Amino acid sequence: MDDTAAAIVATRRQHILDGTDVTQGRSLEIGPLATPILTRDMGDVRYVDVVDLAGLREHYGTDATVVTEDIVEVDFWLTREDGTVSTLAEAVAPDGPYHHVVASHVIEHVPDMVRWLQDVADVLVDGGSLLLAVPDRRFCFDALRSPATVGQVLQAHHDGDRIPSVRAVYDYARTSVEFPTAAAWAGAWPPEQRTAPLDRARTMVAQQQQGLYVDCHVWPTSPVGLADLLADLVELGLVDFGVERITATQRGHHEFYGTLRRFHRGRDRHVQAAEAVAALAGLRADLPDEDRTWPHQVREAELLEQQQVLERRLARAEARLATATAARDRAREQRDRARRDRRRARARARGLAALVEPQRTRPAVRLVGGVRRRLGRLRPGRG
Incomplete structure (x- = not known):
């Protein structure tokens, strides 16, 4: 044997x-x-x-x-x-x-x-x-x-x-x-x-x-x-x-x-x-x-088996889709969070700029005013 x-x-x-x-x-x-x-x-x-x-x-x-x-x-x-x-x-x-x-x-x-x-x-x-x-x-x-x-x-x-x-x-x-x-x-x-x-x-x-x-x-x-x-x-x-x-x-x-x-x-x-x-x-x-x-019973059994195979494939595809959807939603949430973080960072930056800018411009204004006064004294017709 x-x-x-x-x-x-x-x-x-x-x-x-x-x-x-x-x-x-x-x-x-x-x-x-x-x-x-x-x-x-x-x-x-x-x-x-x-x-x-x-x-x-x-x-x-x-x-x-x-x-x-x-x-x-x-x-x-x-x-x-x-x-x-x-x-x-x-x-x-x-x-x-x-x-x-x-x-x-x-x-x-x-x-x-x-x-x-x-x-x-x-x-x-x-x-x-x-x-x-x-x-x-x-x-x-x-x-x-x-x-x-x-x-x-x-x-x-x-x-x-x-x-x-x-x-x-x-x-x-x-x-x-x-x-x-x-x-x-x-x-x-x-x-x-x-x-x-x-x-x-x-x-x-x-x-x-x-x-x-x-x-x-x-x-x-x-x-x-x-x-x-x-x-x-x-x-x-x-x-x-x-x-x-x-x-x-x-x-x-x-x-x-x-x-x-x-x-x-x-x-x-x-x-x-x-x-x-x-x-x-x-x-x-x-x-x-x-x-x-x-033999219709055999053919029906074949169709049933094919249906079961397709159902198993569909279940696997749905599971993969659910996994991909969850990953996409997590990525979208992370992206949205990053955008919000960037917007908050820009807002904070603008707020700081607004506080700093007046302090930077006052000396410059005084300097320009002094220069203008000096130039005025130097113009003809003024003693």
Whole structure:
């Protein structure tokens, strides 16, 4: 892993863990592949995935986004030798309980979200944390898909889905598009050209019908969408988690983060559920509105950001203007004071001159008078 990739992993780890001290207690990471959020040197860490290491390397052998040599050795896997799939709790409970469960880009894949959350709750200690990183459907290949609904989640749970349903497999295969995150944030419309042709979708559905695990995004969602799903599931009594954190998707990114806290088994569940629903309402209210038509929401966000930049610039300009005005007023006051001082100095000088001038002129007048008298005596006709 080069320095850039390592920095990206470190940043994601910081966002996902959000200060959680994983050195305390045992931790389980689900689906770590080649870039685990938790490394074994961070504490008592276990890994679980759908298949074992050999199966993972075979499955991702043609995936350019996964370095198969870096896929970590998993401790537990869900697929049994006979090809059937166990639940998460069945696979990992004997090694539990766990204080922390980390799931990066996992919850959107699970066939039965309710059962999965129940399994995680079963293997967590009271107050244990479930730390999530979830792709935002608006900024990835799910951009054309409708958001997952509570009804779909309940149906999957009612049907006891152990593999992604026909609905999930077909919708995923038929609607996926090449939609880079940068293009989405730039306000582009998702392309109409689908990633897989109809024949590919038909093949994937046939594989599902044969009982094979066809990996796909079962639950496309967003921050507000996940908050709404969890609020109903908690209130319906299906999920024993409170939600401490659901973040908005950061600009330029394609995922958001959540922290769920397992209810205490010794406390009244109805009280804890009411507290959790109230807390979720507050979290949801703080999330950006996602109801407006895409991509106008992005463009509105850009305009809002530009407005905020201009407002900050205006505030700085006004502050500089106030400083310059104050300096000008001080200079003007100093100039006016100097003028008043000069006028007073000139007035004092004129007053002194008025006092001194008579004293200077009297001797001169007497001298002139004497000279004139002498000249008069010297004129002809006078003796």
